[in-house]
Amino acid sequence: MADPKSKNITWHDGQVTRSDREKQRGQRGVTIWLTGLSGSGKSTVAVAAEKALHDLGKATYILDGDNIRMGLNSNLGFSPADRTENIRRIGEVAKLFTDAGIIVFTSFISPYRADRDQVRAIMADGDFVEVYVAADLETCEGRDVKGLYKKARAGEIPEFTGISAPYEEPEKPELVLDTGAQSEEESVAVLVAYLKKQGYLSA
Amino acid sequence: MADPKSKNITWHDGQVTRSDREKQRGQRGVTIWLTGLSGSGKSTVAVAAEKALHDLGKATYILDGDNIRMGLNSNLGFSPADRTENIRRIGEVAKLFTDAGIIVFTSFISPYRADRDQVRAIMADGDFVEVYVAADLETCEGRDVKGLYKKARAGEIPEFTGISAPYEEPEKPELVLDTGAQSEEESVAVLVAYLKKQGYLSA
Numbered sequence: 001m002a003d004p005k006s007k008n009i010t011w012h013d014g015q016v017t018r019s020d021r022e023k024q025r026g027q028r029g030v031t032i033w034l035t036g037l038s039g040s041g042k043s044t045v046a047v048a049a050e051k052a053l054h055d056l057g058k059a060t061y062i063l064d065g066d067n068i069r070m071g072l073n074s075n076l077g078f079s080p081a082d083r084t085e086n087i088r089r090i091g092e093v094a095k096l097f098t099d100a101g102i103i104v105f106t107s108f109i110s111p112y113r114a115d116r117d118q119v120r121a122i123m124a125d126g127d128f129v130e131v132y133v134a135a136d137l138e139t140c141e142g143r144d145v146k147g148l149y150k151k152a153r154a155g156e157i158p159e160f161t162g163i164s165a166p167y168e169e170p171e172k173p174e175l176v177l178d179t180g181a182q183s184e185e186e187s188v189a190v191l192v193a194y195l196k197k198q199g200y201l202s203a
Numbered sequence: 204m205a206d207p208k209s210k211n212i213t214w215h216d217g218q219v220t221r222s223d224r225e226k227q228r229g230q231r232g233v234t235i236w237l238t239g240l241s242g243s244g245k246s247t248v249a250v251a252a253e254k255a256l257h258d259l260g261k262a263t264y265i266l267d268g269d270n271i272r273m274g275l276n277s278n279l280g281f282s283p284a285d286r287t288e289n290i291r292r293i294g295e296v297a298k299l300f301t302d303a304g305i306i307v308f309t310s311f312i313s314p315y316r317a318d319r320d321q322v323r324a325i326m327a328d329g330d331f332v333e334v335y336v337a338a339d340l341e342t343c344e345g346r347d348v349k350g351l352y353k354k355a356r357a358g359e360i361p362e363f364t365g366i367s368a369p370y371e372e373p374e375k376p377e378l379v380l381d382t383g384a385q386s387e388e389e390s391v392a393v394l395v396a397y398l399k400k401q402g403y404l405s406a
Contacts, residue, residue, distance in 0.1 A: 015254060059262060092274040
């Protein structure tokens with residue numbers, strides 16, 4: 001049997017709180033919910049903002065299609081009910097990361113206002129920052145990096161947001177990034193400046 | 204429009220990798236999967252081990268009934284299919300935390316070997332540490348902190364693990380903590396010593 005003292009384990013009562021984790025990391029846990037059309041630049045902004053924050057010593061994570069649709073939500077399709085459940089689960093996971101004191105980005109089209117508002121509703125005030133990545137349809141379709149708009153126009157992708165399914169713009173987002181007019185660098189600078197000003201980058 | 208330079212944002216290409224996060228935190232991401240009967244001490248061990256690691260400057264988190272059953276898995280019941288889906292989702296979330304470079308504890312009875320093995324299967328080698336919290340039924344029932352065994356014996360709780368539903372012991376857990384024979388302090392010391400020896404507490 002190991003002797004605790006010999007293992008340099010100091011014994012303390014009590015549990016580690018969110019505040020303890022935030023103090024240790026010098027930041028506040030928060031969910032940065034990026035919403036916008038396909039091709040609007042959500043992932044680009046998330047990746048670049050994460051890099052900027054990481055270089056400031058902050059603890060970050062990104063939830064996106066790559067790590068959610070293949071894993072947690074691999075048993076969901078694209079029916080209306082499944083789309084709502086998709087966003088619900090992402091919101092719950094983002095809430096856990098936020099509670100863990102992490103700055104977590106979510107990068108999903110999340111076209112329905114009710115779904116986004118439902119996520120906001122489960123979060124404490126200040127834990128949910130809705131960021132509208134607001135390139136317009138013409139800009140996004142003009143980029144068409146993945147060729148999805150072309151396929152959607154050809155009718156090969158049913159219910160494609162912006163073409164054959166609605167995108168409901170946020171009514172009161174915490175931040176709007178006009179990635180049609182401003183550069184990637186500018187968008188990231190605006191986002192990081194917002195987080196700094198609102199006190200998320202200190203604890 | 205904000206000028207990036209004026210905001211002290213340094214621009215870098217590329218994305219933040221798991222390895223980057225682990226280096227920053229001086230640890231390796233890992234899932235510590237605690238399994239055992241109700242009352243075996245899973246939560247006690249998780250809370251105390253998290254405290255010990257936090258005091259060593261490590262980034263940790265605990266997934267347990269409190270933050271999972273009320274949130275992510277609030278739409279699941281206790282049917283066999285729902286129990287399996289419950290563990291599947293917890294495993295997927297633990298995998299995300301592990302990828303984020305966090306030392307994440309999961310504290311669930313998780314009585315079925317197939318469910319636990321399925322979680323192990325989605326993780327990379329070394330990312331999943333199965334810890335059997337192995338107080339025997341007599342010990343757990345003797346403690347009965349929440350009065351659940353008494354209710355189960357009275358038939359008030361159907362399919363209660365150990366009484367009216369099976370607990371399948373791990374066949375090859377990475378670690379066994381005999382919380383019936385050893386103190387809480389000793390169990391935590393053994394667990395932390397294991398993590399240190401296996402290299403999880405440095406990056």
